[in-house]
Amino acid sequence: MRYLTEREIAGLRVIITGGSDGKGGGEGPLVVLLHGFGAPGRDLVPLSQVMSVPTGTRFAFPAAPLSLADSFGGGRGFEMFDSRAWWMIDIERFERVLGQLGPRARSGMPNLNDPLLRSLTDDVPAGLAPARTQLLSVLDELERQLHVPPGQMVLGGFSQESMLSLDVALRSERELAGLLLWSSTLICQPEWDPRMASRRGLPILQSHGQQDPLLPFFLAEALRDKLTAAGAAVDFVPFRGAHEIPQAVLRATDAFLHKVLATPQTGHSDHG
Numbered sequence: 001m002r003y004l005t006e007r008e009i010a011g012l013r014v015i016i017t018g019g020s021d022g023k024g025g026g027e028g029p030l031v032v033l034l035h036g037f038g039a040p041g042r043d044l045v046p047l048s049q050v051m052s053v054p055t056g057t058r059f060a061f062p063a064a065p066l067s068l069a070d071s072f073g074g075g076r077g078f079e080m081f082d083s084r085a086w087w088m089i090d091i092e093r094f095e096r097v098l099g100q101l102g103p104r105a106r107s108g109m110p111n112l113n114d115p116l117l118r119s120l121t122d123d124v125p126a127g128l129a130p131a132r133t134q135l136l137s138v139l140d141e142l143e144r145q146l147h148v149p150p151g152q153m154v155l156g157g158f159s160q161e162s163m164l165s166l167d168v169a170l171r172s173e174r175e176l177a178g179l180l181l182w183s184s185t186l187i188c189q190p191e192w193d194p195r196m197a198s199r200r201g202l203p204i205l206q207s208h209g210q211q212d213p214l215l216p217f218f219l220a221e222a223l224r225d226k227l228t229a230a231g232a233a234v235d236f237v238p239f240r241g242a243h244e245i246p247q248a249v250l251r252a253t254d255a256f257l258h259k260v261l262a263t264p265q266t267g268h269s270d271h272g
Contacts, residue, residue, distance in 0.1 A: 003017060003021070003022025003023055004016065004017035004022070004023060004045070004048075005017070005023040005024060007145075009062070009138050009141045009142060009145070010134060010137035010138040010140075010141050011065070011134065011137075012062045012063055012064075012065060012134065012138055013041055013062070013063040014060055014061065014062045014063070014138065014142070015041070015042060015045050015060070015061040015063075016058065016059065016060050016061075016146070017045070017048050017058070017059050018048055018053070018056075018057055018058040018059045019056060019057070019058040019146075020056060024058045024060070024146055026056050026058070027056075027146075027147045027148075027149060028054070028055070028056025028057050028058055028149075028152075029054065029056070029057050029058070029148070029149065029152035029153065029154070029177065029261045030057070030058045030059070030060060030142060030143075030146055030148045030152065030153050030154070031053065031057060031058070031059050031060070031153075031154045031156075031180075031257065032059075032060045032061075032062070032139065032142065032153065032154070032155050032156070033047065033059065033060075033061055033156055033157060033158075033180070034061075034062060034064070034086075034135075034156070034157030034158070034161030034162075034164060034165060035061070035063070035064065035084070035157065035158060035161060036157070036158040036159035036160060036161055036183075037085045037086075037089060037159055037160040037161070038068055038083045038084075038085065039083070039084065039158075040063075040082035040083065040084065041061070041062070041063025041064065041082060041084055042061065042063075042082075044061055044158065045059075045061050047059075047245075047250070048061075050250065051250060051253065051254055051257070052254040052258070053254070053257050053258070053261070054257065054258060054261045054262065057257070057261065058146060058148075060142050060146075062135070062138050063082075063084055064084040064085050064086045064131075064161070065084070065086065065131075065134060066084060066085045066086065066087070066088065066127075067082075067083065067084060068083035068084065068085055069082075069083055085160065086127065086128075086131040086135075086160060086161060086164050087125045087126065087127025087128055087130075087131050087160075088125075088126075088127060089125070089160065094120070097116060097117075097119060097120055098120075098216065100116060101114075101116055101117060101216075110218065112222055118189075120187070121186045121187060121189045121219070121222075122187075122188075122189050122190055123187055123188070124187070124188045124191060125187070128164070128167060128188070131164055132164065132167055132168055132171060132172075135164060135168055136168060136172060136174070139153070139155070139168075139174065150175055151175045151176070151177055152177055152261065153174075153175070153176055153177060154176065154177050154178045154179070154180060154257060154260060154261065155168065155169065155174075155176055155179055155180070156178075156179055156180020156181060156182065156205075157180070157181075157182065158182040158183055158245060159182070159183050159184070159214075159215065159243065162180070162181040162182055162183065162184035163184055163185065163187055165179060165180070165181065166179065166181060166184065166192075167188065167192075169199055169202065170192055170195040170196065170198070170199065171195065176202060177203070177260045177261055178202070178203040178204065178205065178256065178257070178260035178261075179202060179203070179204045179205070180204075180205050180253060180256070181204060181205065181206040181207070181223075182206075182207050182245050182249065183207065183208055183209065183212060183214075183215060183220075183243055183244070183245075184206060184208070184215070184220065184223060185215040185216075185219045185220060185223065186219050186222050186223040186226070192226075193226065196226060196227060196229075196230030196231075196232065197230045197231060199227075199230070199231075199232055200230060200231030200232065201231060201232070201233060202232050202233065203232075203233045203235070203256070203259070203260045204227060204232050204233065204234045204235065205234075205235045205237065205252060205253060205256040206220065206223070206224055206227075206234055206235070206236050206237065207236075207237040207238070207239065207245070207249040207252065207253075208220035208221075208236075208237075208238055208239075209238075209239055209240070209241040209242045209243060209244060209246075210238055210239065210240055210241070211240065211241060211242050212241075212242050212243050213242060213243065214242075214243045215243065217238070220238075224236045235252065235256060237249055237252045
């Protein structure tokens, strides 16, 4: 990619592209995209070259603060490239619970009050609070340095980082034009549920693979239903696939960004 720049912002490496000069210039809207757990910081940067967005749109791609190569050593191949995360995940525990839940999940929508399932959906990761604080600092600096118009920021990410994006939206009053939740899931249920009404009217694009082996599709549906019931404007994009961002999702994302960034938004910080 010819046009991009990299800066250190609030302690994180952030790649910026798009805008009037291809390096974040101008005063157009900003789309902040967060890569998934275990991916390198540059993982989603190529999407900025293939997505159709309103003229002048800038993209920012923060690299998560934690190196999995340092945390896992040689355990899961994370040492082979720049594997990063916002907080650590107990992968073995997650796989064990989903394995026990498997037969019930295949029989239809499991009971969301099942204690086994609640051990996942009620979980508040220990590293979530510091991750949220650091991301909010990054967003503040991006708004300041790039002169983002009020209400013209879209925040989103893939997998773990979509959960962080939703957490930031629910626990802050930041003005957002929209939210992108690619392959997300339901966590922090007791804390998220009462906050969802504060984002009434917020445009959200949520996508999920029906054969996702990592984050079950039925939990994506449960998250969609909760957000919709609270008044968020959710565009749900299911697809026949696994834990990924296929072309169909990118096309839906293009349409979503044109819709929410077509005219200046007042921001969706509190619609209760």
